[in-house]
Amino acid sequence: MTLAISLAYLLAAVLFILGLKQLSSPKGARNGNFTAGGGMVIALGATIPLLHFTKAGLEIVAIGVVIGTLIGTIGARMVRMTAIPQMVALFNGVGGGAAALVAVAELLKFGTHPSLAEALPSVFSIAIGSISFAGSMVAFAKLQELMTGTPITYPGQQIVNGLLAAAVVGFAIAVLAIASIPFSFVALMVLALILGVAFVLPIGGADMPVVISLLNAFTGLAVAASGFTLNNFALIVAGTLVGASGSLLTKLMSDAMGRSLANVLFGAFGQVHAVATAAAGGQARSVRSASAEDLGTLLAYSQRVIIVPGYGLAVAQAQHAARELADVLEQRGVDVEYAIHPVAGRMPGHMNVLLAEANVPYEQLKEMDQINDDFKNADVALIVGANDVVNPAARSTPGSPIYGMPILNADQAKNVIFMKRSMRPGFAGIDNELMYGPNTVMFFGDAKDSLNKLVTAVKAA
Amino acid sequence: MNNELLNELTFFVLAIFVGFEVISKVPTILHTPLMSGTNAIHGIILVGAILIAAGASSPVNIAIGLVAVTLATTNVVGGFVVTDRMLEMFKGRQPAKKAAPTVAPR
Numbered sequence: 177m178t179l180a181i182s183l184a185y186l187l188a189a190v191l192f193i194l195g196l197k198q199l200s201s202p203k204g205a206r207n208g209n210f211t212a213g214g215g216m217v218i219a220l221g222a223t224i225p226l227l228h229f230t231k232a233g234l235e236i237v238a239i240g241v242v243i244g245t246l247i248g249t250i251g252a253r254m255v256r257m258t259a260i261p262q263m264v265a266l267f268n269g270v271g272g273g274a275a276a277l278v279a280v281a282e283l284l285k286f287g288t289h290p291s292l293a294e295a296l297p298s299v300f301s302i303a304i305g306s307i308s309f310a311g312s313m314v315a316f317a318k319l320q321e322l323m324t325g326t327p328i329t330y331p332g333q334q335i336v337n338g339l340l341a342a343a344v345v346g347f348a349i350a351v352l353a354i355a356s357i358p359f360s361f362v363a364l365m366v367l368a369l370i371l372g373v374a375f376v377l378p379i380g381g382a383d384m385p386v387v388i389s390l391l392n393a394f395t396g397l398a399v400a401a402s403g404f405t406l407n408n409f410a411l412i413v414a415g416t417l418v419g420a421s422g423s424l425l426t427k428l429m430s431d432a433m434g435r436s437l438a439n440v441l442f443g444a445f446g447q448v449h450a451v452a453t454a455a456a457g458g459q460a461r462s463v464r465s466a467s468a469e470d471l472g473t474l475l476a477y478s479q480r481v482i483i484v485p486g487y488g489l490a491v492a493q494a495q496h497a498a499r500e501l502a503d504v505l506e507q508r509g510v511d512v513e514y515a516i517h518p519v520a521g522r523m524p525g526h527m528n529v530l531l532a533e534a535n536v537p538y539e540q541l542k543e544m545d546q547i548n549d550d551f552k553n554a555d556v557a558l559i560v561g562a563n564d565v566v567n568p569a570a571r572s573t574p575g576s577p578i579y580g581m582p583i584l585n586a587d588q589a590k591n592v593i594f595m596k597r598s599m600r601p602g603f604a605g606i607d608n609e610l611m612y613g614p615n616t617v618m619f620f621g622d623a624k625d626s627l628n629k630l631v632t633a634v635k636a637a
Numbered sequence: 638m639n640n641e642l643l644n645e646l647t648f649f650v651l652a653i654f655v656g657f658e659v660i661s662k663v664p665t666i667l668h669t670p671l672m673s674g675t676n677a678i679h680g681i682i683l684v685g686a687i688l689i690a691a692g693a694s695s696p697v698n699i700a701i702g703l704v705a706v707t708l709a710t711t712n713v714v715g716g717f718v719v720t721d722r723m724l725e726m727f728k729g730r731q732p733a734k735k736a737a738p739t740v741a742p743r
Contacts, residue, residue: 192678193655199674200663206724209670212678213717223684227691236703237690244710251711252718257726263719264673267680271712274682277705281689281698293642389672396675399682400652404645406685412645413652414681420656422675425668432665524668532726543665 184222185410191215192414196421219410257533258490261523262319265388268395269312275398276305276365282405288355295356297404299348302361303368305398308391310372315384315391318376325381333378334442340371375441382564383440385523386429390437393422432518433581463599463611465618468626471593472633475501478555480511482547484586485531488561488597490521492623495534498560501631502540508634513540515547515557515584517565548585557589561596561623567608576606592616595626670723677716683709 192215198208229237248267255263279301286294317323347364354360379387396418403411430437475481483498502512514536520527528541542550551557559566566586569576586592587610594616610616619626663671686709690702 193659195678196656196659196671196675199671200660200667202664202667205667205670206721209674209677209717209720209724212674216678216681216713216717219681219684220687223687227687229691230694232699233691233693233702236693236699237687237706240686240690240703240706241710244707244712245714247707248711248714248716249718252715252722255719257722260669260673260719260723263715264669264676267673267712267715267719268676270708271676271679271682271716274686274705274709274712277701277708278682278685278689281693281701281705284697284701293639385669385672392672392676392679396679399679399685400649402682402685404642404649406688407641407645408684408688409645409648411681411685412648414678416649416652417656417659418675418679420653421660422656422672424657424660425663425672425675428663429668432668518665523672525666526669528666529669529723529726 181222184218188215188219188410189413257530262316265312265315268392269309272305272308272395275402276302278402283356283361290356295352297401299351301398301401302365303344304394306365306368307372308394310369311376311391314373314376315388318381319384327380328377337374340374343367344371386440389426389429393419396422432524463618468629468633472630473637476634476637478510480554481556482554483514484559484562485527486562487521488623490530494624494627495530497624497627499534499536501627504631504634513542516541517544517584551585552588554589556591557586558593563608566610595619673720680713680716683713
């Protein structure tokens, strides 16, 4: 490797680090993305002199880059803001797949008995990259609702997953110690793919952001491992940066949910879930519901209204309708604020992005710590498509899967309007005591329709 | 252990520390954009994909190279574009942001 190329890679690494730094503060976030993008362009440019194209090689690189650019641009541009989390999962997964394939191609080159320094990172990259690819695809399918978002569990699941993990390790050792032949490393890849699927299946949809973040860190490590195989400095540094910062981000995210990472990953959720549903399912209880006109009057003559938006609002694309309701209320002198739970939506920060898209003034968005003491002074807490983040069970029921998660104190408001499509439980799959509260009124329907009805009712009141 | 491997290990270990250090405090609202941004950075695997694809001649290598380059390019391009779309939403709201102390670190 010539000096110029090494220096260019070093510059790229510096730009990645600066970009990450900027991305973690609100002021420079967007520039941070450009900085990191600049690093990427430099790293790719510096690689060109290293290439010795065959005719077919030139063609496949050109075709691959064109197709990938098209898919990436169109996918990222067309995706609705609500679907961002699954898009991140998808882009992460393809990266993991690419890392695994690069390692496979290298192993094919090395012959039957490569040195450990070459084979070990390749094997690691194949295993981790494949797990990340398959796991991300399951996460995508769950969030896109191509499959059920509830945890998929069966008896002996832990044992099956343990055996799969052992088989992956076994084949990894076989490649290293016995023979690095296509049979052994393709089998390793297939087993790792199955493990990726099996590992994500028992994790509930509400926990997918944490899983995606973890798989993101996995892909980073797989890329770093591929860098060791290829002896490429840029891959090692960039991949490791993502692996380390991604691991820390994963921890920050599970902290925001009030849970440990182990608790998110290893089935505890699924098991308690079954108990909680069984307990709640036994008793049929009644809830109060009201007409749009009554609720419109209630809202119009309130002093202070706090809107609690959740994923239901995002799914129904109701962020604009929510802003309209807030506007008509403010015209009548009502004080309106939005209470944003750290994990509202499907990812931390997701709800802020959605409401910003609907031009909700930034100062109306309050984080949980800022607003939680204000609920007791609010006349109405208007819950739009949120559920688990206002479930008092998190405070009061030690056996509940969400016990210990910080929640919004919506139950302390004088009146609670709970807008919901149906009585179906939320993403965590558990009943919400708040729906049966004495000051709670249910308002059933699609979030967008319901909000529009309330806008009309408030105008008429 | 040869010199090159030793160098690589050094980079690896130092990068771990930098990675932890650089994002030690992130406000919750930036968790999603940051995840998406790091997601784009590991698209650097495109460098590796191009390195193996460029010299491909056997049908197996051509197939692997084509798929790897396509996947990696999707990762890079999609990653950066989707991150930018997210962060675009926060732009233009800067004056309002300063008025409210909402972004204080937790």
